[in-house]
Amino acid sequence: MAGFKTGYLQRELVYDLAVKGTVNVADAVTSAEAKAMLIRKTNAASLAAILVGDLVKLTPESTVISYSYEEMTYDDALTYTESETLPTASAASADYAKVGTDPYTYYEKVTTETDYPAYIERVLSLSNATHLVAQSDMTLDYGHVPIEKRDYRYFPVVNGTFASSIASTSPVKRVALFSILDKGDITIDAAQGETA
Numbered sequence: 371m372a373g374f375k376t377g378y379l380q381r382e383l384v385y386d387l388a389v390k391g392t393v394n395v396a397d398a399v400t401s402a403e404a405k406a407m408l409i410r411k412t413n414a415a416s417l418a419a420i421l422v423g424d425l426v427k428l429t430p431e432s433t434v435i436s437y438s439y440e441e442m443t444y445d446d447a448l449t450y451t452e453s454e455t456l457p458t459a460s461a462a463s464a465d466y467a468k469v470g471t472d473p474y475t476y477y478e479k480v481t482t483e484t485d486y487p488a489y490i491e492r493v494l495s496l497s498n499a500t501h502l503v504a505q506s507d508m509t510l511d512y513g514h515v516p517i518e519k520r521d522y523r524y525f526p527v528v529n530g531t532f533a534s535s536i537a538s539t540s541p542v543k544r545v546a547l548f549s550i551l552d553k554g555d556i557t558i559d560a561a562q563g564e565t566a
């Protein structure tokens with residue numbers, strides 16, 4: 371896992387975002403954190419599990435705008451224009467369209483906005499990284515290793531909230547990160563598959 375040489379001007383920032391990685395779920399025998407640790411013990415360079423100190427890339431939240439056409443009545447179409455020279459449905463900039471020959475079928479252009487949450491994903495190259503993971507799910511939730519739960523094992527894991535492609539419905543959670551202000555101040559861990 372990566373770290374700082376000096377940590378000059380560093381401070382921890384807490385974000386609400388999604389986490390790309392295996393979504394581990396606890397069962398009667400094994401905790402979700404232990405399952406994530408097993409992934410990394412099996413393959414240190416795995417991108418499916420994120421640990422404290424890992425290099426990650428933060429992708430900001432985004433909005434995707436898409437267009438479609440919905441059929442409307444001739445009377446509704448006349449409220450747009452009194453002319454019968456309406457653009458075709460294939461015209462991307464058209465607010466309405468008519469298709470076919472008399473009697474025409476009229477369509478209204480509908481705009482749909484889809485919001486996608488910000489998310490982090492593990493990267494192995496320092497040149498692609500924007501942040502370092504500052505805290506695990508355990509310490510961020512409890513402020514300490516939760517020994518009052520009679521589990522003295524600490525797992526420095528940030529569990530995934532989605533596994534493949536980000537969706538508008540991908541769950542988000544609180545994640546603590548350090549911004550990488552100076553890549554020259556970062557030490558990488560080749561044993562974890564990290565490169566400059």
